Amino acid sequence: MAPVSTRLSKQARREQLLDTALTIVRDQGADGLTLLTLAEAAGVSRPIVYDHFGTRPGLLLALYQRLDERHRTASEQALREAEPTLRETARVLSDAYFVCSTDMPEWNAVSAALRGNPRMEAVEREMFDSFTDLMASALLPYSGLxxxxxxxxxxxxxxxxxxxxxxxxxxRTTVSDAVAALTDLIVGGIDTRTGRSATDGSSR
Incomplete structure (x- = not known):
């Protein structure tokens, strides 16, 4: 076992452990992630892992929240780089929603491992509210609502x-068709009768 570094702060150690946990899930699936396998892979003692996460469900929930944070950061970056139109903003939001199903297999693996956990519902609700707020904020410039x-x-x-x-x-559908369908639904749901165009957000 590698010696434990004493130079990492508690937060830095937590970040290291979550990065290692993500690697384990990516390589072995969620079934391969336990407090023991994490301690061994990270080169730390088991009490350190227990101190940070307490239980395996606690570890999985922390990892799930870490994945959500990365997803939100990527979504915010994509919105900043997007062309400032309603349709492009809607497309970026739609793509961000479905990316978890296509480009983040770890997300699905951890979610499946947490199925039935009593804390999972609250965590998912927080994530839903967070993405809803992000979506509403991004669309506000194009809406008269x-x-x-x-x-x-x-x-x-x-x-x-x-x-x-x-x-x-x-x-039953493809990612591209799913993104297109959700984009159309978002655009169609924005009130364009207040002088803003649904395609470019400019005055008519």
């Missing part, structure tokens, strides 16, 4: 997105 009404429409669009994702997971 009040922020409250716009957020409610975003909730509806994400409900539709969940149904489309189910079709995607069953192999």
């Amino acid at each position: 009040t922020p409250e009404a716009l957020r409610l429409r975003c909730v509806g669009a994400l409900g539709a997105a969940e149904a489309i994702a189910a079709e995607l997971n069953r192999g």
Whole structure:
């Protein structure tokens, strides 16, 4: 076992452990991730891992939240780089929603391992609310709706997105078609009767 570094702060050690946990899930699946396998792979003692996560479900939840943080950061970056139009903003948001199903297999593996965990529902609700807020904020410049009404429409669009994702997971559609469908739903849900164009956000 490698010697334990005393130079890492507790936060830095936690980040190292989560990075190592992600590698284990990527290479071996969620079944390969336990507190013991993490301690061995990270080269630390088991008490250190227990101190950070307590239990295997605690570790999995922390990893799930880490994946969500990375996903949100990537989504925010994509929105900053997107062409400032309603349709392109809607497309970026749609692509961000479905990327978890296609480009983040670790997300699905950890989610499946946490199925039935009583804390998972609360964590998923927090994530849903966070993405809803991100979506509403990004779409606000193109909408004549009040922020409250716009957020409610975003909730509806994400409900539709969940149904489309189910079709995607069953192999009944493709990622590109799923993104296109959700993009159209988002654009169609924005009120364009206040002088803003649905295609470019400019005045008519």
